[in-house]
Amino acid sequence: MKTHPLNTLLLLCLLLAGSGCYHGEMANRQASRDLPPPVIREVPDDEILTEEEPEFNDMNMDMEIAPPQSAPPPPPPPPPGEVQEMVLREDRRMPPAEPENWNTEDYAHIQENEFQAVINHPLSTFSVDVDRASYANVRRFLRDNQWPVPGSVRIEEMINYFDYQYQPPQDGSPFSVHTEMVQCPWNTENQLLRIGLKGMEIPGSQIPASNLVFLLDVSGSMDMPNKLPLLKRAFGLLTQQLRPEDRVAIVVYAGASGLILPATPGDQKMTIMEALERLEAGGSTAGAAGIQLAYETARKNFVLKGNNRVILATDGDFNIGVSSDAALVKMIEKERSDGIFLSILGFGDGNYKDNKMEQLADHGNGNYAYIDNLLEAKKVLVNEFSSTLFTIAKDVKLQLEFNPAHVQSYRLVGYENRLLHDEDFNDDTKDAGEIGAGHSVTALYELVPTGASQTSASIDQLEFQSSQISEAAKNNPNWLSLKLRYKKPDEDKSRLLKFYAQPSGKSFAEASEDTRFTAAVAGFGMLLRHSEFAGTLTLDQVIDIARDAKGKDREGYRAEMIQLVELTRSLE
Incomplete structure (x- = not known):
């Protein structure tokens, strides 16, 4: 058969066009593979608390809307067989979908505490913090061979992840207070002050009945092995700890929220476990609606003199309803006044919203942990069951007054988002941290002795008031006074305790194991943050200190x- 020259030319054009499309598509796909991975975001201070989201009736709706235009009638659909063939043909043309490479994790920005001159700032006031999420999250980064985001490294949470051998209270107080002051390992001219609080232990027979609401995120973002499947196993461990007098309800939320298990006695473990096993992930995340329903359920089953608590398990990615930090915090603050505490368990990565969950726990009279594996779930929900779920003191605040005759300047290590105004210490309306049964809480200060050569925190001679140190201060051997305020869980008026501290005269090598190990953890955190205050400290020194103080x-x-x-040393 003879081919017409024009037909041949048209055929060649079509082949060249198809080849160009194919090569262009392959080039685009290769370019997308070569893009650098997205960076995990550290949220600036001015984004941490945003304004409440406007309701629809607050929006300006005074706009003209053009009347709809009539569209021409659609063409008749092809026969069903032809439709199926078209779909199959289109599927064969499409390349296989490639997995998305994205990361939208959010962390609050941390402005590291600096040295304060005692002559100018004699008081240091802060709230205790028993959250322990940062350490487990940092561990997750390092095991993934990633250097942690600076905002994920909260040194006080890393320190408080570990238990210390503090003696429990003996005088009926809810906790005991311990101090030790020794030579600072990363700057030997300075002193390191360790403050330790130890909560009283509660025997199992004396633990009050619990009214617990499991508030579980089952949205589509939880459909990953380290999210919903791990969550179900973790809450299975918690279920095994329940007693007949305890009650558990389960609220879930995705595109909407719902009560899937009404308040159920703790000895009906099979019923609770079956409800957990039925959970499946899917949909968007209406976290605020779930929180509201969970608190309503907790109020309905409230136990007088008992442990009333909502336990929220999520990756923190609330994307419908009230989702701004400010609006969520406002809602939580309103609910906590009813005597219902909040515990938050974080799961997963990729879209993890650490900044949101930390704020909710801080404002909800609660605590916050990150569950990266089943061993961590066992630590938080089994080994530390009492301290995680049973509060023995709330609104716990510390205030230190430094003696200028002995301390030139000081720096609180960590606790940047727990600082309080000095006047907040005596204000019983100001929220502060909670301590659970058997919990230990530790804080570190680095102190520059008076007369030291360091002048980073010095000020000019005052013109209108005296900057001279009084004779009383010079004659007092104490370097500082330590005041502590707390409330019992069912009270609104605080109680006051007071202590004093002075150097032990010990070198760092002579300090207790707990002080040395605490310093190692703090030093590790400073090096992870590339802190300017780490002095001469190295990772090798941290390892040596920690090994000697392992106990x-x-x-x-x-x-x-x-x-x-x-492992961190290998990533440097």
């Missing part, structure tokens, strides 16, 4: 920390 380490947590420092 009995029954659960192996301290040994694990040493392994993490060694």
